[in-house]
Amino acid sequence: MEKPAPENQDEVKKEEIKRGDIVEATVKRIAPFGAFVKLPDGRKGLVHISQIDDSYVTKIQQHLKVGDSVTAKVVAISEDGKIDLSIKLAKRQLSAQKRKPKQTSKPPKRSSGFKFTPFEEEFKKNLDITLKS
Numbered sequence: 481m482e483k484p485a486p487e488n489q490d491e492v493k494k495e496e497i498k499r500g501d502i503v504e505a506t507v508k509r510i511a512p513f514g515a516f517v518k519l520p521d522g523r524k525g526l527v528h529i530s531q532i533d534d535s536y537v538t539k540i541q542q543h544l545k546v547g548d549s550v551t552a553k554v555v556a557i558s559e560d561g562k563i564d565l566s567i568k569l570a571k572r573q574l575s576a577q578k579r580k581p582k583q584t585s586k587p588p589k590r591s592s593g594f595k596f597t598p599f600e601e602e603f604k605k606n607l608d609i610t611l612k613s
Contacts, residue, residue, distance in 0.1 A: 497521060497563070499554050502570050507548045510540050517550065517565065525563035527552055534568050 497503060497519065505517035505525060514528040527550070532543050544550065552565035553573060596604065 497523070497554060497557075499557055501554045502573065503552060503554060503565075505550055505552055505565065507544050507546050507550060510544065510546060512540075515540055515544050517552065519563065523561070523563060525552070525554075525565045527565045527567055531555070531564075531566035531568055534571075 503519055505519050507515050508518050508524070509516040512529075514526050515532070517525050517527060519525055529537050529540060532540060537543060550567055551570045551574070552567045553570040554563060555566045555569065556564040558564075
C-alpha cells in the first residue's frame with residue numbers, strides 16, 4: 481500500500497535539509513555565544529560565534545542583526561533535531577565554486593613549451609637517420 485503524501489509541506493522540507501546543504505536562513509535572536517536562525521522549513525538552527533566569520537568575532541552585533549538573511553552551511557543535525565550552521569564555511573564553499581573554471585567540450589591545444597636548441601635539433605635529425613637505416 482502506498483504511503484499517503486504528507487498534508488503539511490514542512491514535513492517534506494524537514495527531510496530535505498541534510499548535513500552539507502547550503503541554506504538561506506533569517507536571524508531571529510542573538511545570544512552571546514551565537515545567533516539563532518529560522519530555516520526555510522520553519523525549524524531553528526544555531527550559528528555559533530566561531531562560525532560567523534573568518535575573523536575573530538567578539539561582538540556578534542558587529543556582523544549580524546535580527547532580521548538579517550544569511551547563507552549558511554548545515555554542519556550537523558543532532559538526533560534531537562538541533563541544527564548547527566556555519567556562515568563562514570558557506571562563504572568559502574560558494575567562493576570556491578565561483579573560482580572553478582567552466583569546462584569546455586575540448587581543452588585548448590597547448591604547446592609543451594619545450595624548445596630544442598640548434599645542437600639538439602641536429603642531434604635529433606642524426607638520430608632519426610640512424611634509426612631508419
